[in-house]
Amino acid sequence: MGEITNVMEYQAIAKQKLPKMAYDYYASGAEDEWTLNENREAFSRILFRPRILIDVSKIDMTTSVLGFKISMPIMIAPTAMQKMAHPDGEYATARAASAAGTIMTLSSWATSSVEEVASTGPGIRFFQLYVYKDRKVVEQLVRRAEKAGFKAIALTVDTPRLGRREADIKNRFVLPPHLTLKNFEGLDLGKMDQANDSGLASYVAGQVDRTLSWKDVKWLQSITSLPILVKGVITAEDARLAVHSGAAGIIVSNHGARQLDYVPATISALEEVVTAAQGRIPVYLDGGVRRGTDVFKALALGAAGIFVGRPVVFALAAEGEAGVRNVLRMLREEFELTMALSGCTTLADINRSHILTEGDKLRPTPRL
Template structure:
């Protein structure tokens, strides 16, 4: 097991989560920045995830009783102090030499649950040994199904509390920013949890044929039957991540999932998808409260967390913001990002008259022409 990361100093100029971005970019190579910050194609979806929160306005309430206020919640068997989790982000050693070990230390300091990526640059066991906070394991159902089975066993043995299956990336998005930067993984950064996995057989497609359809890659892409198979392997709660279509949300509920993450992969797969916040209300209506809903994509303020909860989410996950904190100040930066967002959420709750998360609902979203006294 690696030694614990050293704590680093947070730049005095940082007052908000967005302030970390410039510092992070200075501390990362251009190639690593292109990989972690970029999105698919023209990055429309990446930008719209952020813009969606700017389009939504809040409506305050005054003189409400805020005695005994708190942000606690129960989520898939976890008792959490606030509704912000660290999303799975791959290859965190691109941002900081301590990688995921620093992130889990920051999460532990703030009591936030962390979702560990299959493509972490530190082993899932080492992360679990360093954690003093609940962990979930993000899983891609691999073409090598036996290797997938072994990953599940490893996660269970290491004490992970749930599996989060990413379902929106049977292939990688075309990330042009990354291509233009000629990104390649530096020495010492790799998906260590995938060592030993069998490779796909070579494609036998004829010259000039489609690069994807008819290839082994899509022939082995996971389906709803594979989700059922995965659930049969484990007693852990299984959530699905990457749902944007209400019809898929209904089908996921019918499949018995423990939760749904409304996500467009941070704008990194299919460009042109809407912002996650924009589809959230329709997904929430389709799910009808039968399973918890989480949302990721575009959160930079505690008020963004509040808006997501008001529009139907039970909790949110952050990705790039904590990686910016990680790149800037290691574990201290990760913890500070969480602290800033939690503080801003509590301020927003106090100023909208919400003593608990249960008080946050759509009545606190301002809509022109829809105000009345009822």
């Protein structure tokens, strides 16, 4: 495999190792994939304003998320069907996250159940939730996650229908026959069958509740004591509604650019959402993070932490648990170096003055 020096190198290895249908499912975005590319490109247009001659011999990256202390503001986003990438799937990801002292978010559509992931040992885990038409199934799933020791629900709110992922349509995407969506095993919910387009899109059309609205955040709070993160917010208007609905936090996400194409990159939408939240609840970023420099830029724009998705499944495909551990290690080391070279010794030191965005070029330079 040679020396892996950054997380992006895992993608090419995953492409070689995985069946085309599985690789395309993980890698592709919606329609023209403009947002998919923009999720990365937008980071490259943010520049640093590093401060110098600051003692950076000791750097503290620890933080707390919803009261849980973690080693760094880098967490694992929910990605579905990880056993398509590697036989250990979500088990490997859970163990790697725990070893790194950070949070793993388990997808509703995991190929390992909440109980199986809990059995891998201690760790702080969140559960990503899709709301099905059958609310009894949702209640049951939330209770199982609670019982299995999961600490929060990440409610995905941008998927009333599945985005048009043309690679999946071409491939007639369907879950390989030896795998199942483990959290729904034994429930009479229909199967992800071969369809004329994407089997997953047909499954979602049949199962996911399109009536989901803000009142359902309240409903969810009535069936669980777990904090609820609203995942899929990219506007100030929805950020204010999330605060009003009693959400414990917001995850700025465009679903890995897999839903509506031509929405802004998450890093471009972040500051608007942070400003609207007014510090009343934490705001996290999910999407496009591939470097420690990206983590720093997100924190400088007001994020309380970031979630990383695709690099995890690509590393999982390449090297299993060791790959996921390596992704978390590389991002951590790059982030620590960025902090040092920017003159920041704690996360609290990272602020808006450390970066320059395109919009800033129109603003006057700060005076001493």
